[in-house]
Amino acid sequence: MELSDVMRTCRAIRRYTDEPVSDELLMDCLRLAVCAPSGSNQQKWRFCILRSAKIHQLLGKTYKQGWADYAAQMKLERPSADDASRSARFIRSMFELVENFDTVPAYVMFCALRTPFMEELYTGASIYPAMQNFILAAREKGLGTVITTWYRLCEEELKELVGVPEGWVVAALLPVGYPKGKFGPIKRRPAEEATCIDHWDATLSNPE
């Protein structure tokens, strides 16, 4: 697929079919992930494909709880099935994601070695580009995924199960599967509104 077509249809996917996802297919995506830049081209990254029953169980329980707490705090309820509004569809997809999180075909966890003497933000500069390459490569192969961070609620236990060494951070955990729904054009605010020239207030729609 053309680069721009992949980017423009790379929706977050939260509902997956039961169809298994092979290691070989994930490796094809990871082979493109490693094409991404990293600080001084050091490639201090590790990609963990997670499939074990123990990990599914831990993450399933954790994500269910994470969403339950969030939904309670935000007073979110499951929308009625005939509510086709944007927010209803999003909330429904979140319910479906967490309720089935313990059975998603696979997870890919993105880890990075913390950069000494640098703010933690910059550790991200050496792992999230690779993650984004992975997401785009997965989309091109018809695989759906979404960035999640609720593993933070069970991070110590997860790190111990996987054996993540001292000094490494978990940057993201992505469930991966074939989408139940469809890929389609994504919606964003126009880039012009988020872009300025030389000064913060000089946007293209509002030049100084």
Place this chain on the structure above:
Amino acid sequence: MELSDVMRTCRAIRRYTDEPVSDELLMDCLRLAVCAPSGSNQQKWRFCILRSAKIHQLLGKTYKQGWADYAAQMKLERPSADDASRSARFIRSMFELVENFDTVPAYVMFCALRTPFMEELYTGASIYPAMQNFILAAREKGLGTVITTWYRLCEEELKELVGVPEGWVVAALLPVGYPKGKFGPIKRRPAEEATCIDHWDATLSNPE
């Protein structure tokens, strides 16, 4: 171009021709940048196209000094012109980058609103995917760029010049121009060496 061809030839480019780079072309890249995911799709990002003489002057001076300090610390000298080794080519490209940093056609600065109650690492998850989309889109259009962070040496002055509001972080600054050299296949360690299944030590070449 095909997604995988873009990714596999997306080298860091540090040497640029004098050919100007239009706002419209940068906007085309930024329109693909905003297709990237961000936390809760909040799109709390701002892209600053920097072109003013003052900013060129400040960054030129700062990057020259940053490299001089680094080179002194690492005892790096300009390699002789006939040294075609990998490291010689890299060091030469760094010298050329900083010596011409005050005349690169444009810079694009990537800013993100700091996420409250989250470690700063996760702020990166909402800006570096957009930056990576920008880098890939630029490559596809024949533009070269490289991630830099030495602006940190003049960050307060730069933020004041641009008018970056409180609470926003500068995540990266990318010089952009048409490459003097060529795009070509990138070199990375095999993804297999960086991937494990269920446990850190169970790499594909070394399953448990």
